[in-house]
Amino acid sequence: MSAAAAQLSEETHALLRAEGELLWTRWTTGSGPLPASALAEHPRLLQRESIDIINAATARSSGSDAVALGLLAQQLATLAVSRAAGAEIDALERARAQLAFAAPGETRPTLGERDLDRLLRDEPNAQKRAALAQAETKAAQTLAPLAIARDTAVDKAIAALGLQSWAAVEERAHGIPIADLAQLAESTLDATEQVGARAVSTASVRNLGVTADRLRRADLPRLARTALADPQFTPGKAWPTVRDVLALVGTPAPPGLRVDPEPSLSKGARPLALLVDPPGDVRLSLRPAGGFEEQRATLHEGARAVGGTMIDVPRWELAQLGDGCAAEAVALLFESLAGHPEWLRATTQLRGEPLDDMVHTEATRRLLAARRAAALVLFEIRRREGPSTPEAQAALYRGLLQRALFVVLSDEDAGRWALEAESFTRSVTPLVAAVLAAQLEQSFGASWWTTPRPALKEIWAGGRSLRAVEAARAAGLARLDPTVLAAVADERLRYSAPDAPPAPPKPDYKYMQGDKKKRRKRR
Template identity: 90%
Template sequence: MPVLIVLMLALGCGHASRAPAGRRPPPNGPSPRASGSDASATAAQLSEETRALLRAEGDLLWTRWTTGSGPLPASALAEHPRLLQRESIDTVSAAAARSSGSDAVALGLLSQQLATLAVSREAGAEIDALERARSQLAFPAPGETRATLGERDLDRLLRDEPKAQKRAALAQAEAKVAQTLAPLAIARDAAVDKAIAALGLQSWAAVQERAYGIPLADLARLAESTLDATERVGARAVSTASVRNLGITADRLRRADLPRLARTALADPQFTPGKAWPTVRDVLALVGAPPPPGLRVDAEPSPSKGARPLALLVDPPADVRLSLRPAGGFEEQRATLHEGARAVGGTLIDVPRWELAQLGDGCAAEAVALLFESLAGHPEWLRATTQLRGEPLDDMVHTEATRRLLAARRAAALVLFEIRRREGPGTPEAQAALYRGLLQRALFVVLSDDDAGRWALEAESSMRSVTPLVAAVLAAQLEQSFGASWWTTPRPVLKQIWAGGRSLRAVEAARALGLTQLDPAALAAVADERLHYSAPDAPPAPPKPDYKYMQGDKKKRRKRR
């Protein structure tokens, strides 16, 4: 067995070492206008204005999600032009440098937030052009010429299509259209780099390191060690799942097959409409964190609402909302476990400043949400909440373990993609080759030339995949630390993590468990345990037909008189 690499993240990644997201003034550039007490007073005003902006964006998003109408959340920024000025970043950075303790951390987070807003404004035209093209991306169904299918439809179509040839045709049609995004992605990247330079924010790498509090070299090592640690168990999981769920061997697996590989429709009848949230409430109560009365839950089954559950931390801990549209099914239950944990965790935040609650990478809080989500693949939880037994239970446990592994490995590959694509040639061909190699390694599938051209659909101006990667590793460590049936007893550690808000780093959360490192070997171990699970009993016998209500196949003969 290959040696599993354990990543030691520096303890300095915590609160105490988070440098404020200030800038180095370029030659002949303007100097900060505020200093001393003036800088602190102005920073306090900018803090309140940023908080007001986030509240407004949250209200707009809630309205659009629950009603399907209303202005876009991004429109709220137009009312706060001062937050986009270079001087605002300078002022908050200066105030952070003169502060200490939680004030310094909060102002550092605020400075980073303002820098992100300023970069988005400077590169706004190119960013909007790419996002608009992505949202409008459409492709034709196989055998048709009119583009009627959207990007958001693809996973559902591939998951529900039983024929491999049709899945391949759907994926190819989407991939060919996605290749048209490459010039827009390259233009967006160039505009972001130019904006970072104009604002004196050093470099793209420096901005990302300040955002996550981890050097890019350490993030790359975490991604590599995750791929290495889960290589063997991941290959075994995909090999068995491809035979079990698709009827093909792993060497024939293609990108188009992945959604159906993790299909969970078998368990849908076990999760009836309206039961998902009560089930999550029961779990939260058992771990000692029942949903408080102040949590705003909208569970109306309105067809205009967003289909999936959504936890929205508008102004935590006072204003936290949860939108549900009860429809039933396994995936709804899994998503409600995740979002329900996020919502209740938001109500338990206990920090001295709002920035510590709402700003930061959110890796620790996301890890807890993934821990609750993992119950959907936990055999003991499934036995307690459903009638799944025997082979159907085995299939669900093994399929969920495979999905969880692939999600973490995909996040690791995309972290490496974002780092390495900026180190090499910026041509579409080079980006496609890098994307293809990393995704094939992570997902154990073959990507065609057309599939490789999808890189522009997933390339980001930041590193959004860091949070799901770090959270997946920490969630596995939490599960290992808590042990079997962890959800049946109070877990004070969860409250400690939730109390830290989005600003709590993953390494700080690990310390609450007595750990000092993020170890991807935990993810491999948890998955391996799931894949070895074998239900101790046979599935329940199917119900016998009620012959009393069945009609005979012979007509009644009349008696002769």
């Protein structure tokens, strides 16, 4: 490797460390510069000449060096595209961040896109849910021209930098041909069609009291509501519970893992694993509040954090660059415990019908998450093959999301496409990881979390650069197979708890009597 290539490698490594530090500070304190500001200190990484230097070094290398330099070239190419199309990208991101709408009955637009799912999940009234969703979709209509301008600028930047095409950049990022990605997404939708429709039909009656044909987009967050189980997960117990699971599978959390458990209100609310410079510098932020959602998220992020400490590769690029599908699959495997009936029986007091409800609801959520990711992968691929008008994009988005989620999208809902359209396809990782996680779960067998699993260490050791297909082979699997995701979900949906829920405690009437005052006797 030339001296120039080595310098670019070290400078990129320094940039990622700086971004990690800034993100950690903002997440744990709520203040400080944005992580993206670190790039201003490294203008050389944005030049086309830097990409050419790394590409030349890649051509002269072999083995792990060639793989690492190829990942570095892809990273620099993405940075260069972002810089060249920076004005249009920033305009869209700014508009998304500033998107605001008013709650029904209010006049001031004080709510943002990030508030919507929480509001829809907590709102029991269907008409109010519909009004909330409609208010957000109306606000999102203004984003369409900005999204189209962003796409045009990205395509021009890719051509100017000699990166061939958007499809070529995507293929290098994921190590999978675009046609194969589209096929995986289609296969996932096809394989999970019947079980998904059954899951949504049952959940809509159980959780919303309506039949599936009356479901709308605004109903989806409440369809998978898990508040029933919140009392089972008390504050401060989420991370110890995850530590116990990690110890059972033979991968205990190492002492070097930096955990910040302070319940500060200025911190990010959800758990976050941050691999600043793995395996030596891995951090986990927690803000204990209790509840089912926190436990599920801690299972996911705890697995990511411990997995980061077990990376064992010869170059930093192999640890930190790549799409991370394999590591994300393991995180989703741990997350799936939140919907595993045997784990829930061992961890909580849920029994009988309440346990059934949680298992079935989680299976439905898991299916819909994978199907949504598949639909968005197809959306990103197909929208670049057809007309780039707002009407065409909205029609494509509407058709794919209706198919994936089994709900009706209105004309206004279809206009949300600009909120979800991406420069590069982020939905590939959750799709591939969801399929691989289900295969790992099936191959490990029942109660997989109770015995050591050496395959997990092997997958984690590969870092972000380990491809999903390579991880599948490490676990003894031949290929990615979405039918397994359908089979695992079907098994969960058929689960019926073998026992009745515990009897409610009998009221103690002795302590329910009002204070008795002694009456004065009349003389």
